[in-house]
Amino acid sequence: MWDGCGFMKKIYNDNAIGLFPLPNGFVVLVRQKEYDGKMVIQYKKISFEDGVVSSVTRNEFQYYKFGKNYKSFEMQLKGYLNWKIVTLPDYRIFAVHPDGTAKILDIDARTEWQGTMLYKEHGPADIALHGHTIWASFPESNALIRFNLRTMREELRIGGGNTSAFSKPSGLFVERDKMLVCNPGSNKLLEIDLNSYTVHEYAEFENPVYEYIKINASEIVMLSTGIYVL
Numbered sequence: 566m567w568d569g570c571g572f573m574k575k576i577y578n579d580n581a582i583g584l585f586p587l588p589n590g591f592v593v594l595v596r597q598k599e600y601d602g603k604m605v606i607q608y609k610k611i612s613f614e615d616g617v618v619s620s621v622t623r624n625e626f627q628y629y630k631f632g633k634n635y636k637s638f639e640m641q642l643k644g645y646l647n648w649k650i651v652t653l654p655d656y657r658i659f660a661v662h663p664d665g666t667a668k669i670l671d672i673d674a675r676t677e678w679q680g681t682m683l684y685k686e687h688g689p690a691d692i693a694l695h696g697h698t699i700w701a702s703f704p705e706s707n708a709l710i711r712f713n714l715r716t717m718r719e720e721l722r723i724g725g726g727n728t729s730a731f732s733k734p735s736g737l738f739v740e741r742d743k744m745l746v747c748n749p750g751s752n753k754l755l756e757i758d759l760n761s762y763t764v765h766e767y768a769e770f771e772n773p774v775y776e777y778i779k780i781n782a783s784e785i786v787m788l789s790t791g792i793y794v795l
Contacts, residue, residue, distance in 0.1 A: 577792035637674035749773035
């Protein structure tokens, strides 16, 4: 089920665990196996220029994510795959761990600020930048919260009650004044107008949806069954 043109093209299988956008393509994080409690990850780059799927090294992915000082960022953000990041307009990086630990790092990976981003004792599943604010999704509470970047205090909360429009909200994607919210609990992708805070259904799928990214005109979703182009 998809409330769009009715057709989705599958471009990767169901062992994907994450997406990272690039200017003309994206990287898929692929689960290989686990041993001693650690997960082995491969990185696959999918290019929109020629459609080629190629392997990416760990260092190349780190460079895409953090820039030329990626080694320093890796030292500051232990278990870097678990950290959600957004790049601020002045090239600083805001990063948050699933346990709620949050940091702002300068371009040399020096910590400028450290604190917490929590709601009801839980950290966020994802974050997205909008102006001078950070939006965060909290699946345990079915809530989205906007934090002020200057004060790191909660400014606005949407959902969180028994009648919340959200169902385990996860991946967030902001484009201008619209935010797409993945809801694996309802298999729905919701769109929020960030001026009026109205919510409407953007798409519904047959399986849980965890991430959405848009690159140029291409819309990509990560479902429990794989990666698709809408």
